[in-house]
Amino acid sequence: MFRKILIANRGEIACRVAATARRMGIQTVAVYSEADAQAQHVQACDEAVCVGGAAPRDSYLQWQRILEAAKATGAQAIHPGYGFLSENEAFAQACADAGLVFIGPPASAIQAMGLKAESKRLMEAAGVPLVPGYHGADQDPALLKREATRIGYPVLIKASAGGGGKGMRVVHSEAEFDAALASCQREAINSFGDAAVLVERYVTKPRHIEIQVFGDTQGDCVYLFERDCSVQRRHQKVLEEAPAPGMTEARRREMGEAAVAAAKAVGYVGAGTVEFIAEQDGRFYFMEMNTRLQVEHPVTEAITGLDLVEWQLRVAAGQPLPLKQSELRIHGHAIEARICAENPEAQFLPATGRLDVLRWPAASRFERSDVRVDTGVIEGDAISPHYDSMIAKLIVWGEDRAQALARLDAALAQTHIVGLHTNVAFLRRCAATASFAGADLDTGLIERERAALFGQPGLPLDVAAAAVVAHTLALEAQTRDADPWSARDGWRLAGDAVRRFDLAEGEAHHEVLLRRHHGGAMSLTVEGATTRFAVDSTSPEQHTLLLGEGLALRRVRVHTYARGEEVTVFAPQGSATLTEVDVIARASEGAAPSGGRLTAPMPGKLIALHVKAGDTVKAGQALAVMEAMKMEHTLTSPRDGVVTECLYAVGDQLSDGAELLKLGEAA
Template identity: 50%
Template sequence: MHVNTTSAKTITKLLIANRGEIACRVISTAQRMGIATVAIYSDADQHARHVQLADEAVHVGAAASSDSYLQIERIIAAAKQTGAQAIHPGYGFLSENEAFADACASNHIIFVGPPVNAIAAMGSKSAAKAIMDEAGVPLVPGYHGSEQDADTLAAAADKIGYPVLLKAAYGGGGKGMRLVEQASEFNDALASAKREAKASFGNERMLIEKFIRNPRHVEVQVFADEHGNAVYLAERDCSVQRRHQKILEEAPAPALAEKTRVAMGEAAVRAAQAIDYVGAGTVEFLFDANNQFYFMEMNTRLQVEHPVTEMITGLDLVEWQLRVAAGETLPLAQDDIQLNGHAFEARIYAEDPDNDFLPCTGRLNHLRAPLTSAHVRIDTGVVEGDEVTAFYDPMIAKLVVWDVDRSSALRRLQQALSQYRITGLSTNISFLQRICAHPQFQRAELTTQFIDKHATQLFQQTDIDVNRYAIIASLFDIYQRQQQSQVAAWYSPWDNADSFRLNQGFSHQLQWQYGEQTLTIQLTQQGQQFSLANDAQQQWQVLDFDGDYLSISENGHRFRVAVADDGAEVTLFNQLERVSVSRYRVADTLNSEADAGGLQAPMNGTVVEVLVQVDDWVEKDQALLIMEAMKMEYTIRAPAAGRVSEVFYQPGELVSDGAELLGLAQDTDNA
């Protein structure tokens, strides 16, 4: 069946039409295979890690992806300029763009992906459903028709029965997707979904599906070559999602009967063969409580979560992609593929889970990752000091772990997450830790509604002994200053700064800010021992600081706390907790009169639509303005009833984090 063939296509130089961690990951495999690599970069990425790793790099435009990473002609020109015979599109951007694949073919450049006709067939979710139906792949009940007027779509939703899911026909990644619980919400949801689909994919066509409550999201990795061979490489469970986007994936899918696993894999292969697929693809299914699976979509590219499949199969899927693109047969037949152990992937994002997962921008002031090994893998495109901007996806890294079974792998993941430390912006690390610690997750009771279902526990703030952390921060601060003074003092005891007193202890008073709280810590030092001014029985001593960990003794109990200090604040990491306290400073007095009624941008972004005009009366929670940032749409709502006094930005304009968007006069005259 699998006879090695000598390819007429040669790949000695590869251009990666992407950025960030996936570009770095593709570069790694290509260079291991002896293939020279070419990176592309925007103005914002000129110093990025993928640019540094590649053998060559070509500038393709301004920071916005529409002006750089989506510029087909410039990317093709970069490949020609550098002599690259092939282009790997990664995922996102142009990876599923048939025009890009066609442009590669027209210019005699190998596109490391499926044929144009396969991308086209799966690019429209509506057309894909029809093809899958004919191939005997189970489908979710829905509407996939060409009639797209609001009345037709509303009637289709009524026929299917609420709740329904609106989905962008040419979309993915949760963009242009809305859950509609009842008919009265349909028109607003449709308008919003179409607007986001148009902005993200250039096409506002929608399809409607019956919303299956509490399903699992299980997907199958498939691979096919030009010689008619196709296999499936196990499956992945990607049920834990926020905003319809995955954040925790695992392979193989737990609690799946072998009969179901085989049936799902064979259905995925039929799906690939139905469109003459070549290369790596992923067939995604909804899996319900009755152990029935339904086709959702096929992603005609490598998936973000492909590393968990690599960890349990021992295979390099990028290498497979490059070999298949060069015309070779698949390296293994179905019966040769062996699964070993269990793997998890946790996506580390710059976002604030406690603020509706709002993406965050900022500098990675402090970045410490767990050590990599046979059990721990990290795919990342950033290093300490890099900026996370509003121009691209806010993913910082993918943390991937493997062990012999699910429970062992989960312990590995929890340990690795506790060792991942980042300051400078908010991340979802603590939130991921809470998911991993949740009893239902540990028992593999998974559903796409997992986060919503367990929100009370996952978002519940644990009682933090802030005063204790302020004490530790104070000990750290004193220790650092005294160590620095000792270095500067040489051998002069007068410059030693060790607070030595002949007959009494020396008092240190430090103030810290934690949210709205001002914490005053008073410590008395006697030699190397510290005690609280109001509690002489509690004895503290700093034993050592190695640059990352502060070793402390508290009444003879020794422990370590990871510390990051960026000057303005000290951040302490301890198991599931990350606590930042700021060095106290008198805050600037705010002009409360000027600030009253103001509505600020939650982050850097672009104004998409202004829904009100000056002098309009609005009610509390009424939508006022829509902005887009990091590929997501956000609605700014009125904090209280009032009259719009000013509109500072118009559609298409860029806004900075904290910029006032509108003015709202909170009077009572609504006539």
């Protein structure tokens, strides 16, 4: 076994590998960028080496520096994690040439499966089912368009060297093809350095089912069952579960054996995932093979009781697979939710900022349990624009799917994140939809369930308002002066005391009246509706609210976190953020600037500009494309108007909120 390994990655996967290595008695070396000097993966390892600047291309993709770090620290092997260099055959080969063990497949296997078109030809020869499509080397746009017409719309354009949903577009008609192809090729170049694409028939209502495979250096290969990863946004996974609902033993064996055949066709060693598109009737087609460990591997660990990172280390050290196919079993059901810094209400736009509050449910880290959290950040860390937007993976296990769903909802409800937009509330709604709860799964689930997923109130106004009032009262009780005449508890010699709170939620403003009755009872009036109100606060953050009368009496436990005037409320029903407006302080403030400005929603790079000074534009028209957090984002005109000045050029870096161009009134 290895004495020391270097982990050529960051975030939760680097922390996960470090945790397993420590348990096995293996020392670890972290590499980090200048932006990650205080990152958790650096703290998790025994040694750490800086390999360059904040941008991945200046650090985590500089494999020559990583090799030098391995040699300088005496590491015997390199674990690439996922992303970055994990599927780079040149890096894998360079490790071998330098006498280092690459903890993954041989370079030849990465190369064979790395180019989607070539891998399709290999799979066809191995007898693995394929989706009808064009996988040729000729990349002439006119030929690709003709092939799309031959295949029949809708078609899927995919970057041949791609993965993770990048360089991928669904095209519904010939009129959309040229623009979609250009966008795919741009994203493919930026992400993988290769513009080649393939074109395939787009399977309607498809399921995304993948098989975890593992091979060793003795020529043995097994499949560790399947994962259903159908719930996706922007072709990236949102919820993953194992085993796949509705999977029969016969179909599981058929898909598993096809995955093993695919792996053996390229001499695969280590952990890999063979991904299939499946029809609702059970027919399945090879899509691609990810020649690395997957983000969603914990659900496989949860149902098998195995540590796949430990398997990786043992296999890389030349040991045989720990178990034979006949010894592998499925126990229970597991679901993983990817918690990301993003705004689902703004088309899942990635978010950046500081994690002012980061509270998890009672859970284990990196170990199998009923609730598990894999994360590489702690409270106070920042999510930067340089790397992926994922904050953590929340994994739950149950005896069956129903119990796993219940545990997922409870765990998400206990996940409190304040400081930036996240998808936690969206994940709860997604898991509660009729489609997901009923296992009616396909990659279009989110679009099909839009009404239930978007534009939904986070928390009833009366509960949210009562929580803000409770938070304020608890703070005042904690800090009030010992002088009883200075107390703000509403005491009166006779009669009631009324106190007004002005709360804002987005653009909506609400008047809330707290009435203290003679004798100590309280009531709350929210938007004209009055209810009995009582509160028991154990701290300014934790409160038990009592609202209503008689049979309508409700007891609600809430948590509140304040940032300036903003108070974020978490309750079992959901969450909400309200602003407690200081009317006097704001009375002299001027009017907010008028809308209609085109600004960068986050830091990034301007990669396309579709207009010039003098052009007339319509509201919603695509004006520019920026790249941020490894994805392309199209920016549209906020209103009708005329472009009077372009303030940035293609290739310029944009700061958050930067105004891209000036819009004048339309003639």
